[in-house]
Amino acid sequence: MGASHSNFLSNPEQFATRVTQSQTSSKVKEYDFVIVGGGTAGCVLASKLSENPAFTVILIEAGRSHEEYLFSKIPLGFSKLFLSAADWAFSTTPQKHVKDRVIRLPRGKVLGGTRDFNTPGGTLGAAPFLAFMDNKGQRSSAAAAYLTNNVLAWPNLSVAVNCCVEKVLFDDENNTLLATGVELRTTRDGPIFCVSATKEIILTAGAYGTPHLLLVSGIGPRKELEEKGVTVVKDLPAVGKNLVDGLPTYDYLAKPLSSLFALVQWYITGKWPMATLAAQGAAFFRSDDPSLPYSVPGGKPLPDLVDLSSGSNAPDLEISWFPMLILDGGVGKIPPGVQGATARVVNLRPKSSGDITLETSSIWDKPIINPKWFSNEHDTQIVARGVRLLLRIARTKPFSGFVDFREDERYPFLWIGTQDPDTLSEEELYEFIRKNSKTAWHPVSQLEACTARMGKSEDSSVVNSKLQVHGMQSLKIIDASIFPKQLSGHPCTAIIAMAEKASDMIKEAHI
């Protein structure tokens, strides 16, 4: 893991065909499978499909190789990639229900995808990849785990980096829409190249990237596409809708790492603080568990909540714990001398959902992302229960022995941690949540997703149970965007399991 590989293709002349006026389709460079987006799901698919030497596979990634980013290897270095070239650096529209705040949405633009810079603390499952770190103390990602040097040496697999796919190309054969290939460029104004697929095109560009690419390719709500001057290929109203992302509320308690020293320690030994997980612990709860102290003794009864969990024993709240201060989603400056820890409360099954729409008809302009966080009061009420529970946990041993609960006006971000959970009113909690919630970093539901969700109806979903885009031949989607509902946990394991299963389905179908 982590060994360098110099054969990633970054010059499209090596693997694609330049689009010219005189070009005929017979001249276009062909692969059996064209996979768009070298992220968590894309790396799994590229590796698994190319296990069959009879298939030719190309994986096309907009970002650069993960090997170019030291911080993608350091388990605790994830936030150093935020706002770098490895980050799409999306942000939301002003969010009405959280004081009109605009919230940053980091997403991996790098081989390995968002997994390359997420907080290495995933839950649910223990696939080999989810060991997260190898024996050199380095972070594992889908690229490191699935695109090993052995896999990259297979002659039937090509991996292109730094190439943005601009649109999917279609043919209309006897009234059947057939996805035939994709166009790509390395820069906004550079020459256009294309590749074609003899079997299938598979979109794995993530919960924001996939709906964006579908929309600019003409697949989406007719009216919205026409307003942006995009030629409609297929009217599919659910593209970009149903965006669900849990917005956690962070509670800062009053000690960080001396990072330079820790970095040197990691570099020399692969050990010590930088080789640890960011989220060191997570606990899952039900918001209606009568044994948990969610309310104020003698206070008003709590509002009734709808049970949105996936079963009577399934959680709908998560509390996770980081032994460091994480301000402003990881890019906020920590005042000198301030030390602390962070805990977050995540609503695993939000009722509010938002959408992704086009700003312009170009893939090079960011889409408009509006998660509509807390537009449903239910979500504020459920998070309030979690925050009060967290405040109570912080006041029990052994925690309480390490935490300074005194208020200090110089550090307003410590405010909630200093409040007494037995007297803090629901309204004060709601106000804190509206002012301070940040993204859980996972659009698919707690975990960003559902923006191209699976279902039976063309009116409310985008792919069928075979992962094919409704009404299309040869176009599949396999990434966080297709989950029909949000997961009650962190998504990486589920995405990898889904991509493994999908690879088997595809291999079987094309025997």
Ligand SMILES: Cc1cc2nc3c(=O)[nH]c(=O)nc-3n(C[C@H](O)[C@H](O)[C@H](O)COP(=O)(O)OP(=O)(O)OC[C@H]3O[C@@H](n4cnc5c(N)ncnc54)[C@H](O)[C@@H]3O)c2cc1C
């Ligand atoms: C900060 C942060 C922390 C997280 N922490 C955790 C965690 O602890 N545990 C957990 O389970 N999950 C976590 N997640 C969520 C998890 O990482 C993502 O849900 C998951 O990686 C999504 O996988 P994906 O394959 O759907 O998309 P991605 O991994 O995002 O892959 C999409 C890929 O497609 C590429 N792409 C997009 N558009 C194009 C285009 N037009 N042309 C070519 N390429 C394109 C992108 O550059 C990217 O590489 C975290 C996310 C973030 C942001």
